[in-house]
Amino acid sequence: TAPRTVLLTGAAGGVGTLMRERLPQYGYELRLLDAAPVEGAPEAITADIRDTDALLAAVRGVDAIIHLAGISLEAPFEKILDSNIEGTYSIYEAARAEGVRRVVYASSNHAVGFTPRPADPAEKVGVGTAPRPDTYYGVSKVFGEALASLYADKYGVETVSIRIGSCFPEPRSVRMLDTWLSPDDCARLLHAALTAPDVGHTVVYGLSANTRAWWDMEPARALGYEPQDDSEVFAEKMIAEHGEPDHDSVDHRLLGGHFTTMEP
Numbered sequence: 001t002a003p004r005t006v007l008l009t010g011a012a013g014g015v016g017t018l019m020r021e022r023l024p025q026y027g028y029e030l031r032l033l034d035a036a037p038v039e040g041a042p043e044a045i046t047a048d049i050r051d052t053d054a055l056l057a058a059v060r061g062v063d064a065i066i067h068l069a070g071i072s073l074e075a076p077f078e079k080i081l082d083s084n085i086e087g088t089y090s091i092y093e094a095a096r097a098e099g100v101r102r103v104v105y106a107s108s109n110h111a112v113g114f115t116p117r118p119a120d121p122a123e124k125v126g127v128g129t130a131p132r133p134d135t136y137y138g139v140s141k142v143f144g145e146a147l148a149s150l151y152a153d154k155y156g157v158e159t160v161s162i163r164i165g166s167c168f169p170e171p172r173s174v175r176m177l178d179t180w181l182s183p184d185d186c187a188r189l190l191h192a193a194l195t196a197p198d199v200g201h202t203v204v205y206g207l208s209a210n211t212r213a214w215w216d217m218e219p220a221r222a223l224g225y226e227p228q229d230d231s232e233v234f235a236e237k238m239i240a241e242h243g244e245p246d247h248d249s250v251d252h253r254l255l256g257g258h259f260t261t262m263e264p
């Protein structure tokens, strides 16, 4: 049966805020959780996801978890370890303990950020490409995908890991013409990930139907995702502001773009 009650972690964050406005229209009853208070939602649970008791109570009775909580950029390793590695572990332990059958995990393109753009423009980067994280942040996403795989195989906690591109109301750079995931398409993809049957552990990329996209979107479509937006409508404006794409830049050559040169 399709999930109804869904725990949304990271509800006060960038993607969390965009999603808590959109997911109820698919019929989900959201339980919101964040380490920080969630604006306009006094009923939200304020807790650190490493607080086991609080997390078990938050997870009790939900049909699924959308796990967005964590650091969303490069940071010193100790911080990534606490929030993204230990934090994601405690989500899976709570899911297993409370019998939650499905997790949708916000992975990231930065799990494979050092992957080069294929020389042949007709070729797309597949989801089976080897892990090539571009940051400690990206390493934590590789870890999260590995944990998802373990919990699916060993405990039957299913996961769709979505390697999200850039989820913002509008693209903010020329690179994001390739990598944009519109908030509406993100909600469509989360809905597909929550409702597709028998996913085991499935990895997909999360992009809109961008003319310039170069990551394989077939795995997401196989879940029932039908993107409706295309960043191309912003191309003129982005190029006027930032100039034509520079073919020698890391933003053009490597999947993770400028994250490949970022220091914590």
Ligand code: 15L
Pocket (backbone or CB within 6 Å): 072, 073, 108, 109, 110, 164, 165, 166, 167, 179, 256
């Ligand atoms: C990410 O994983 C970040 O969370 C987000 O802030 C964006 O920068 C995005 O990747 C991106 O690659 O544009």
